[in-house]
Each structure stands twice: as C-alpha cells, then as structure tokens.
Amino acid sequence: MSSKQGGKAKPLKQPKSEKKEYDESDLANIQKKKDEEKALKELRAKAQQKGSFGGAGLKKSGKK
Template identity: 75%
Template structure:
C-alpha cells in the first residue's frame, strides 16, 4: 500500500422520495414529537443535577 492520500468515498445513488400514506405520516410525526419530548426532558434533568439527589448511601450500622 502506498501513501497517496485518502481514497475518495464512493458516490451513493440518489434515493427517490417515497410516497407516504396517512399512517406513515402519522407515525413519523409521532416519532418526531417523542424525540422532541425526550430532548426537553434531558435538558430539564440536566439543570437539576443528579437524579434523586440521594448521593452516597450510608450504611445502617451505628
């Protein structure tokens, strides 16, 4: 193998647009909404810090 730089990536064939029916569109919209909600929950959880706030557990011994 000689050192001639990076090999060019192969060109990918263009994908034709798919025809979506109402069920597909509803599913895609639902999936998009779930991703948005998940992202918001992660942002909200990140602001509060550790979940539960329990920290280190102490043993029951005295």
C-alpha cells in the same frame, strides 16, 4: 505494496434517492416519532438543569 496514491480513498458517490410517497399511516408514524423525540429532548434539558440525582456521589470504603 508500492502505490502512488496516498491517504484515504474517497468513498463512492451514492445515487440520489427518489422521494418516497407516504400514505396516511406512515405520515402518522413519522409525526409520532418526531413528537417523542421532541419530548425526550425537553426531558433531557430539564434533567440537566436539576443536576445529579442524590448528590452523594461515589461512596468510598474505609479500607485501604
């Protein structure tokens, strides 16, 4: 193939999506998801501060 165009082809521009109208149940579900994600982030931050569990690491056998 003898093509003068080099490099990666640019992706086509996506059409702008229109804003969706949500009813009360959708808004409640979205808020619930945001709250769950926030709680997970907090738990991850706490887990990183505490360090690894057990502290034993990998156990090596005596065999060689």
